[in-house]
Amino acid sequence: MTYVKICGNRTPDDVLAAAEAGADFVGMIFAKSSRHIDIDDAQAMVRALGGPLSQQEIFAPPPSLVHGREELEPWFRHGAQVLTAYLGMKRPLTVGVFADQPIEEVNELAEEAGVDLVQLSGDETWEDCLRVAKQVIQVRHVGPVDTPADPLEDVRPGFALALMLDSAHGQYRGGSGQVFDWDVATRVAARLPIFLAGGLTPVNVTEAVTRVRPWAVDVAGGTETDGRKDYAKVRAFVQAVRAADAGGVR
Secondary structure, eight states: OOEEEEOOOOSHHHHHHHHHHTOSEEEEEOSSSTTBOOHHHHHHHHHHTTSOGGGSOOOOOOOOOOOOGGGHHHHHHHHHHHHHHHHHHOSSEEEEEEOSOOHHHHHHHHHHHTOSEEEEOSSOOHHHHHHSSSOEEEEEEEOGGGTTSOTTTTOOTTSOSEEEEEEEETTEESOSOOOOOHHHHHHHHTTSOEEEOSSOOTTTHHHHHHHHOOSEEEESGGGEETTEEOHHHHHHHHHHHHHHIIIIIO
């Protein structure tokens, strides 16, 4: 099963529609963005889904191992198992998205909002992940210049629970609506369970899942019309992922 994250939600109706469609994660953006929400909006969305995961018993991942490249695979495979266990307790999980904000602010907003996970989408370091009070999805942005290089060159185990690959397009890091080279993502996904983001839509996500075989896919703009969530597109996106799964992808 390929998991689905619907990001850029702004209202309780948005997250409830995503949940009804079968989303596994719902994202709300605290970073500077056209999809930015305030704390009251976030709290309302968390309440609409029944409260935070912190009300459940949480099992943390194992202690950090020696940070060697040879341990990338077991570390992130274990992270995927932890997230799967979380999903067994609550679905969808709520994700607060931050970028280039002080970690103290990240922790304060995430705690006050009651989100389950934190996604760091800026230039945060791996060490910054350890300062976040919640489990972290760390984003690695891939641009055209990355294609010949090893996309895992600066990925380190023992810090974030999960890794997301997203597009780097011009001055934008994520949220650009642009697809990056899926061959890069395919090489990474062959080694690690990843979230795949960047320009996904109900039209192209079946091909993305079939080609890349990510652990999860993440969408924001591809499920919007005129800058707002389009619930028909949300349903179509989830259905397209499930169609790829039914076709024998996993």
